Amino acid sequence: MMVHLETERLVLRRFTPGDTDLLVELDSDPEVMRWLTGGRATPREEVEGTVLPVYFSSYRRFPAFGHWAALERTSGEFLGWFEFRPPEPDRPREVELGYRLRRPAWGRGYATEGSRALIRRGFTELGVERVFAQTMTVNHRSRRVMEKSGLRYVRTFFADWPEAIEGSEHGEVEYVLERAEWQELQRAAR
Ligand SMILES: CC(C)(COP(=O)(O)OP(=O)(O)OC[C@H]1O[C@@H](n2cnc3c(N)ncnc32)[C@H](O)[C@@H]1OP(=O)(O)O)[C@@H](O)C(=O)NCCC(=O)NCCS
Numbered sequence: 001m002m003v004h005l006e007t008e009r010l011v012l013r014r015f016t017p018g019d020t021d022l023l024v025e026l027d028s029d030p031e032v033m034r035w036l037t038g039g040r041a042t043p044r045e046e047v048e049g050t051v052l053p054v055y056f057s058s059y060r061r062f063p064a065f066g067h068w069a070a071l072e073r074t075s076g077e078f079l080g081w082f083e084f085r086p087p088e089p090d091r092p093r094e095v096e097l098g099y100r101l102r103r104p105a106w107g108r109g110y111a112t113e114g115s116r117a118l119i120r121r122g123f124t125e126l127g128v129e130r131v132f133a134q135t136m137t138v139n140h141r142s143r144r145v146m147e148k149s150g151l152r153y154v155r156t157f158f159a160d161w162p163e164a165i166e167g168s169e170h171g172e173v174e175y176v177l178e179r180a181e182w183q184e185l186q187r188a189a190r
Pocket of ligand 1: 031032033035036080098099100101102105106107108109110111112113134135136139140141142144145
């Protein structure tokens with residue numbers, strides 16, 4: 001079972017119950033949460049009672065996937081997290097990619113570096129057939145990371161969220177990368 005992944009600058013590891021403070025702090029930055037909740041922080045009780053338990057149960061169901069705490073390799077500093085897991089239990093080969101990083105870590109290519117490494121492992125070692133990612137149409141940073149990770153835009157859609165946040169009138173976008181496309185990208189890059 002693989003519970004660890006290293007890239008040039010990152011270490012990705014599983015979350016543990018001791019990580020509550022890190023997640024509370026991450027989600028307390030209104031800029032980090034802007035295109036997720038409109039800026040609202042995640043309460044500590046929700047991190048402890050819902051967020052982490054959901055991560056732990058998904059590790060049990062799909063041991064090689066899940067939410068990954070991202071640390072800077074040299075300093076060990078917590079940078080944020082990546083998500084790489086099948087959201088639909090009956091479609092284990094279709095994996096959703098996501099990420100959330102602390103603001104000081106933005107703009108240094110970390111999201112792209114972690115995403116590419118997870119995608120590579122998914123297609124080469126974990127039998128993944130399709131990677132997809134979704135974000136708000138107006139979340140240009142996130143869309144750029146999807147593009148740089150090799151995903152292509154497939155559709156805009158309108159989800160019926162309980163709370164409308166700024167920009168939600170423009171809907172959400174989905175990006176996809178199939179295994180054959182990824183292999184083609186690798187060949188072209190050589
Ligand atoms: C989205 C997020 C993970 C990106 O992390 P990151 O490490 O800064 O990403 P990278 O450095 O790998 O790439 C960011 C790219 O976006 C570009 N970018 C930055 N600001 C931008 C903007 N306002 N509009 C368009 N592109 C922008 C950068 O220039 C870079 O592209 P480039 O390398 O071609 O120049 C980070 O901003 C974040 O955590 N945001 C809050 C949470 C979030 O919205 N998550 C996604 C929800 S689906």
